[in-house]
Amino acid sequence: MFTGLSAFPLTPLVDDEVDERAFVRLIERLATAGVDSITALGSTGSYAYLTPEERSRVARLAVDHAAGTPVVIGIGALRTSQVLANAANVEKAGAAGLLLAPMTYQPLTEDDVFALFRTVTAHSSLPVIVYDNPGTTHFIFSPELYGRIAELPGIASIKIPGVPAEPEAARTRVGEIRAVIPDHVTIGVSGDARAAAGLAAGCDAWYSVIGGTLPVLALGITRAAREGRFSDAIAESERLAPLWNLFSEFGGSIRVVAAIAEHLALATTSSLPLPLQGLTEAQRHRVVEVIDELGLDR
Amino acid sequence: MFTGLSAFPLTPLVDDEVDERAFVRLIERLATAGVDSITALGSTGSYAYLTPEERSRVARLAVDHAAGTPVVIGIGALRTSQVLANAANVEKAGAAGLLLAPMTYQPLTEDDVFALFRTVTAHSSLPVIVYDNPGTTHFIFSPELYGRIAELPGIASIKIPGVPAEPEAARTRVGEIRAVIPDHVTIGVSGDARAAAGLAAGCDAWYSVIGGTLPVLALGITRAAREGRFSDAIAESERLAPLWNLFSEFGGSIRVVAAIAEHLALATTSSLPLPLQGLTEAQRHRVVEVIDELGLDR
Numbered sequence: 001m002f003t004g005l006s007a008f009p010l011t012p013l014v015d016d017e018v019d020e021r022a023f024v025r026l027i028e029r030l031a032t033a034g035v036d037s038i039t040a041l042g043s044t045g046s047y048a049y050l051t052p053e054e055r056s057r058v059a060r061l062a063v064d065h066a067a068g069t070p071v072v073i074g075i076g077a078l079r080t081s082q083v084l085a086n087a088a089n090v091e092k093a094g095a096a097g098l099l100l101a102p103m104t105y106q107p108l109t110e111d112d113v114f115a116l117f118r119t120v121t122a123h124s125s126l127p128v129i130v131y132d133n134p135g136t137t138h139f140i141f142s143p144e145l146y147g148r149i150a151e152l153p154g155i156a157s158i159k160i161p162g163v164p165a166e167p168e169a170a171r172t173r174v175g176e177i178r179a180v181i182p183d184h185v186t187i188g189v190s191g192d193a194r195a196a197a198g199l200a201a202g203c204d205a206w207y208s209v210i211g212g213t214l215p216v217l218a219l220g221i222t223r224a225a226r227e228g229r230f231s232d233a234i235a236e237s238e239r240l241a242p243l244w245n246l247f248s249e250f251g252g253s254i255r256v257v258a259a260i261a262e263h264l265a266l267a268t269t270s271s272l273p274l275p276l277q278g279l280t281e282a283q284r285h286r287v288v289e290v291i292d293e294l295g296l297d298r
Numbered sequence: 299m300f301t302g303l304s305a306f307p308l309t310p311l312v313d314d315e316v317d318e319r320a321f322v323r324l325i326e327r328l329a330t331a332g333v334d335s336i337t338a339l340g341s342t343g344s345y346a347y348l349t350p351e352e353r354s355r356v357a358r359l360a361v362d363h364a365a366g367t368p369v370v371i372g373i374g375a376l377r378t379s380q381v382l383a384n385a386a387n388v389e390k391a392g393a394a395g396l397l398l399a400p401m402t403y404q405p406l407t408e409d410d411v412f413a414l415f416r417t418v419t420a421h422s423s424l425p426v427i428v429y430d431n432p433g434t435t436h437f438i439f440s441p442e443l444y445g446r447i448a449e450l451p452g453i454a455s456i457k458i459p460g461v462p463a464e465p466e467a468a469r470t471r472v473g474e475i476r477a478v479i480p481d482h483v484t485i486g487v488s489g490d491a492r493a494a495a496g497l498a499a500g501c502d503a504w505y506s507v508i509g510g511t512l513p514v515l516a517l518g519i520t521r522a523a524r525e526g527r528f529s530d531a532i533a534e535s536e537r538l539a540p541l542w543n544l545f546s547e548f549g550g551s552i553r554v555v556a557a558i559a560e561h562l563a564l565a566t567t568s569s570l571p572l573p574l575q576g577l578t579e580a581q582r583h584r585v586v587e588v589i590d591e592l593g594l595d596r
Contacts, residue, residue: 016379048403049377079347080572081314103403105346105434106552106574116573136403138436254404274378275414276404 002157002186003204004036005222007211008044012267031067033215041074049273059093072097087124101131127156147180159207162191163198170201193244196237199225209253259287300455300484301502302334303520305509306342310565329365331513339372347571357391370395385422399429425454445478457505460489461496468499491542494535497523507551557585
């Protein structure tokens with residue numbers, strides 16, 4: 001289950017409440033496209049901004065509308081007891097797995113993070129994806145810590161940040177991680193711009209932001225790579241460079257993907273939780289130009 | 299009110315619940331010492347880890363036990379609507395002011411942060427301290443943004459990170475901020491190790507971590523500086539260098555101050571919210587040595 005394309009949908013808001021219709025439509029879109037799994041309430045799904053009650057409800061909606069596609073749910077929170085409460089709610093909702101990032105306010109030590117994962121895996125029967133997202137958590141995993149955590153029973157996968165662009169460096173990076181974790185733990189790449197490079201370098205999965213809104217596009221890259229057609233995967237990723245450039249130019253993927261979803265009428269305008277403002281009009285215009293130029297309006 | 303020593307107490311936990319007896323004792327200790335104000339639920343007060351209900355309760359306890367000392371309460375949260383709800387609760391509790399940091403999960407733009415402060419000041423009648431704490435929020439304020447926000451009606455003070463150690467550089471830094479904000483907005487320094495330097499460089503207030511647990515010590519430095527005896531303030535701060543060194547060596551002030559409070563029986567062991575683990579036994583031993591050496595056990 002922790003291989004192939006895992007699509008990370010937005011959790012669109014409308015007037016500061018979860019837009020359940022829009023969310024259900026996104027889930028159905030992913031199931032119809034045939035993604036390998038759906039990870040709801042990832043960073044792209046704004047988990048950090050939602051109340052425990054909203055998160056429970058979203059988890060249930062995701063499972064109920066995924067038509068059998070395995071659903072993983074993000075359970076991260078600043079306090080361990082809140083993480084455990086989220087995990088229990090997700091288990092009740094019938095999800096297939098948990099995604100856990102070490103959210104920080106005060107900086108965490110390696111021992112803090114190890115104990116968090118040990119506590120969660122001891123309390124939940126669901127498999128866990130270790131979510132390494134330094135851009136939002138500001139926590140840096142060492143390879144040694146990957147190894148310690150991956151040995152815990154219940155750890156199924158590690159979601160790593162983007163790999164180096166250069167193929168040899170990417171293979172070295174993935175190989176270093178592979179060397180310190182058990183065989184049954186998969187490695188999934190994030191950072192959409194480097195996904196094809198990551199799959200070519202030996203990653204088992206793509207934990208994909210763009211796949212949550214444009215699943216057919218992301219499936220094309222994933223299937224090419226999984227069938228060994230790495231040059232096709234990389235060529236398609238390179239064709240999308242104007243999109244990846246917007247991610248970096250506009251300060252991260254979530255604002256751009258929200259603008260895409262809003263343009264495609266998959267969410268209403270201002271679907272992000274404040275204080276996150278959507279893109280400006282001028283930025284949205286650029287996004288639409290890229291969508292049209294690359295033929296992404298499907 | 300936004301001058302002199304503002305003491306930032308811990309919010310000790312016991313078995314993952316707020317230790318109300320310990321918290322009330324800390325508040326009474328600060329009031330008795332005669333601090334100029336108490337800021338509860340700052341970073342040191344673990345605001346980011348507590349539920350809205352816990353925060354409401356803590357705000358009320360602080361006001362009820364401060365014996366007339368002005369009480370400021372931290373209202374930061376990741377989502378604007380949660381910040382507004384906290385502000386309303388704090389106003390009901392009878393506090394004298396609000397402390398607001400731009401907490402982040404997804405990185406925020408300057409416009410996001412400006413709009414957050416505009417929304418909060420438009421909704422609350424209480425004066426607001428702008429809380430610039432890049433070590434926890436990872437948001438960097440520019441002087442221009444200080445200026446834009448400080449113009450908003452309701453902004454009373456800016457809590458800045460530690461100033462440069464070198465006196466001339468510190469004066470330049472404080473002068474640059476002073477030049478872009480209205481006269482009625484005070485500047486308060488944080489980063490305890492640089493507090494005496496900040497007060498000597500023209501800061502109006504010290505927003506103090508150590509003052510929340512050792513108020514007499516912090517009052518000594520603050521009063522010397524406020525009376526123009528800057529060399530006395532700086533000499534006392536330099537005497538405390540072994541303490542400040544522990545703050546940097548042990549990854550920030552909160553774990554050290556919690557260990558001090560626990561050693562002085564002001565909180566029970568493991569008073570921080572998990573996943574934040576307290577200091578190790580060896581680290582605590584070092585803390586106790588410094589407490590004894592500096593005569594801080596009062």
